[in-house]
Amino acid sequence: MARRQRLLITLAGLCGLALVGCANDEGTLQSQKLALIKGRGELICGVQGTLPGFSSVERDGSYVGLDVDICRAAAAAVLGDPDKVQYRDLNPSERFAALASGEVDLLSRNTTYTLSRDAAGGNGLSFAPVVFYDGQGLMVPKASGITGIKGLSGKPICVETGTTSELNLADRMRELKQAYTPLKFQTSDQTYAAYLQGRCAAVTTDRSQLAAKRTGFPNPDAHTLLPDVISKEPLAPATVNGDPLWSDAVRWTIYALMQAEELGITQANVEAKVAEAKANPNLADLRRFLGVEGDFGKQLGLSPDFVVKALKAVGNYGEIFERNVGSGSLLRLERGLNRSWKSGGLIYAPPFR
Amino acid sequence: MQTPWWRNRRLLPLLVQAAVGLMVLVTIAFLLGNLVRNLSAAGLLLSWRWLNLPAGFDISETLLPFNAELPYWRALLAGLVNTVRVVLIGLVGATLLGTLAGTAAFSSNGLLRRLSRTYVELVRNVPLLLQLLFWYFVVFLSLPNGPAAIQLPWVVLAKSGLYLGSTQLIDGVWQGSLRITLEFAALLTGLIIHSGAFIAEVVRGGVTAVPAGQWEAARSLGLSAGQTLSRVVLPQALRVIVPALNSQYISLAKNSSLAVACGYSDLYSVAETTLNQTGRAVEVVLILLGTYLAMDLVISLLMNRLNQLVQIQER
Numbered sequence: 001m002a003r004r005q006r007l008l009i010t011l012a013g014l015c016g017l018a019l020v021g022c023a024n025d026e027g028t029l030q031s032q033k034l035a036l037i038k039g040r041g042e043l044i045c046g047v048q049g050t051l052p053g054f055s056s057v058e059r060d061g062s063y064v065g066l067d068v069d070i071c072r073a074a075a076a077a078v079l080g081d082p083d084k085v086q087y088r089d090l091n092p093s094e095r096f097a098a099l100a101s102g103e104v105d106l107l108s109r110n111t112t113y114t115l116s117r118d119a120a121g122g123n124g125l126s127f128a129p130v131v132f133y134d135g136q137g138l139m140v141p142k143a144s145g146i147t148g149i150k151g152l153s154g155k156p157i158c159v160e161t162g163t164t165s166e167l168n169l170a171d172r173m174r175e176l177k178q179a180y181t182p183l184k185f186q187t188s189d190q191t192y193a194a195y196l197q198g199r200c201a202a203v204t205t206d207r208s209q210l211a212a213k214r215t216g217f218p219n220p221d222a223h224t225l226l227p228d229v230i231s232k233e234p235l236a237p238a239t240v241n242g243d244p245l246w247s248d249a250v251r252w253t254i255y256a257l258m259q260a261e262e263l264g265i266t267q268a269n270v271e272a273k274v275a276e277a278k279a280n281p282n283l284a285d286l287r288r289f290l291g292v293e294g295d296f297g298k299q300l301g302l303s304p305d306f307v308v309k310a311l312k313a314v315g316n317y318g319e320i321f322e323r324n325v326g327s328g329s330l331l332r333l334e335r336g337l338n339r340s341w342k343s344g345g346l347i348y349a350p351p352f353r
Numbered sequence: 354m355q356t357p358w359w360r361n362r363r364l365l366p367l368l369v370q371a372a373v374g375l376m377v378l379v380t381i382a383f384l385l386g387n388l389v390r391n392l393s394a395a396g397l398l399l400s401w402r403w404l405n406l407p408a409g410f411d412i413s414e415t416l417l418p419f420n421a422e423l424p425y426w427r428a429l430l431a432g433l434v435n436t437v438r439v440v441l442i443g444l445v446g447a448t449l450l451g452t453l454a455g456t457a458a459f460s461s462n463g464l465l466r467r468l469s470r471t472y473v474e475l476v477r478n479v480p481l482l483l484q485l486l487f488w489y490f491v492v493f494l495s496l497p498n499g500p501a502a503i504q505l506p507w508v509v510l511a512k513s514g515l516y517l518g519s520t521q522l523i524d525g526v527w528q529g530s531l532r533i534t535l536e537f538a539a540l541l542t543g544l545i546i547h548s549g550a551f552i553a554e555v556v557r558g559g560v561t562a563v564p565a566g567q568w569e570a571a572r573s574l575g576l577s578a579g580q581t582l583s584r585v586v587l588p589q590a591l592r593v594i595v596p597a598l599n600s601q602y603i604s605l606a607k608n609s610s611l612a613v614a615c616g617y618s619d620l621y622s623v624a625e626t627t628l629n630q631t632g633r634a635v636e637v638v639l640i641l642l643g644t645y646l647a648m649d650l651v652i653s654l655l656m657n658r659l660n661q662l663v664q665i666q667e668r
Contacts (some may be wrong), residue, residue: 057631092629093628093629094623096629096632097634100634105373109515116631117632121632122631122632123632124580124632144544144631154635156413159615159624160623160624161622161625161629162628162629163434163629165412166626167409167630169408169411170409170411170421171409173411174421174422180411181413182410182411182413182616183410183413183536183616184413184613184616184626185613185616186614186625188612189488190616193490194490194494197490197494197495197512198498198512199494199512199535199616200623242394
């Protein structure tokens with residue numbers, strides 16, 4: 001009996017060793033993710049899906065929004081076609097697991113860039129540049145007469161579970177020594193349904209999201225955002241930590257959109273700019289940026305004209321902002337911190353050299 | 354002549370068992386090896402130190418005192434206590450409702466009989482998640498607030514909660530000796546009504562299994578309808594009911610994890626927040642699996658004891 005047991009244990013151990021042996025044969029500078037996406041012919045992008053201005057579904061089933069345009073720009077840069085994107089709606093609790101397990105290639109889902117999400121010992125994500133600088137706010141019904149966060153003492157507040165909003169709320173309330181009841185829901189639809197039914201005195205999340213959701217309320221004018229901004233919320237797309245080449249490709253595609261705004265290249269004039277760069281060999285900066293000379297595209301594992309393709313698909317950062325959440329949208333958000341650094345904002349691309 | 358080993362009736366079963374055992378072990382070794390390999394590749398080997406870090410989030414209602422400065426394990430424990438609370442009350446409620454509805458199926462009153470059937474067919478054919486959303490968002494969140502609240506003797510139903518005992522309205526806010534939150538009430542109602550329908554079927558099946566002769570004999574002895582049921586039929590029916598009841602109880606305990614749909618902070622809801630903040634997916638899921646397994650095993654154990662008690666005592 002004992003001998004048979006020992007035999008079984010030894011066998012199991014051997015199997016274990018065999019498995020460890022076949023660990024990984026990576027190490028070469030080859031992006032598995034890029035190869036996978038190119039082979040599949042489609043980019044899988046995780047989005048929120050029900051947030052007007054950032055990612056929402058149109059009547060014809062197509063996705064629109066700022067987050068969606070980032071996916072489209074990445075698809076244009078990698079595959080040459082902005083429509084080759086498959087969208088996956090993810091809730092806050094699912095998003096990191098979906099990215100880590102490889103179910104989505106790119107997470108473009110109004111996700112706050114934080115230390116623990118970036119760190120290898122935490123969620124282990126790799127963040128792309130911030131595409132929207134936001135702050136957490138609170139929305140209350142106008143009829144309640146509440147004018148500041150102090151007025152919410154002892155009251156129930158609706159919040160989505162698995163978000164930084166949940167933590168920031170706890171921190172701020174602890175700081176103010178204010179009692180409150182957090183009512184947590186798994187999806188944003190449930191959160192806002194409970195708020196609209198009057199279960200909570202306030203609902204809290206990023207201010208842009210509150211403004212976006214308010215446009216879908218039966219009576220948007222009956223709700224108001226409190227002046228308190230209780231946190232910094234830099235929203236950034238993310239990729240997995242293990243594939244630096246893919247992360248770089250996404251990072252520099254987004255920087256290209258910002259750089260294009262600085263250089264005054266738009267969706268409409270990009271062709272003209274390419275022609276101009278080709279005709280004039282002295283415009284070295286522009287020629288390198290648009291891939292007329294140099295090998296920036298190749299260094300990233302992309303085609304030489306990836307910038308041109310991305311710009312043709314979605315336009316520069318300023319255009320994306322205005323079309324989705326700015327003056328050209330229902331949300332009418334001010335650009336505020338999201339102006340280019342040249343106009344006093346925080347949108348700044350490192351040099352394309 | 355010696356039997357060849359492939360026809361050896363004693364050796365063969367041993368060999369088959371060993372082969373099956375080996376396959377199970379290989380599968381487990383493969384899964385574990387895969388887990389450890391991938392986790393160490395991602396720098397995420399199992400670690401439990403995070404359990405002692407401050408949680409940093411609040412829980413809306415807890416029996417166990419809790420605040421954001423307490424560690425994660427206290428948060429998970431508070432969630433577990435919340436789960437146990439809803440499961441225990443749910444078990445009692447569902448048993449009462451199920452027994453009533455199940456026995457009503459045998460009533461001589463046609464209205465009662467049909468009511469019982471309608472309830473069972475309606476409830477057990479609608480997914481529980483939908484029912485919970487219905488109870489919370491449609492029924493409980495539609496309650497009026499303040500002075501307009503529904504006032505019954507000893508009970509006030511308002512949007513801010515259900516108030517029991519002596520209730521009074523102070524500055525437009527209800528006060529009562531006991532306040533039940535809408536989230537808890539919605540989850541409890543949903544679980545009791547859902548499980549009650551299944552238990553009603555179990556009870557009906559058990560009662561049907563008692564031969565008609567027993568009813569007739571009881572009646573010929575002059576027992577009333579109530580006496581027949583409680584003294585003659587139910588004790589015999591219990592032998593059939595208890596084993597089937599076991600699985601209903603276990604599914605009620607597991608179904609309580611749908612609490613997050615109606616905003617109640619049960620173990621699953623707390624674990625989800627924990628998972629998101631620590632990024633410790635494997636550890637948190639292991640804790641969840643272990644806890645629900647332990648809870649269901651305890652229920653099974655108790656029900657098996659009960660089963661031994663109600664079976665015929667052979668002498």
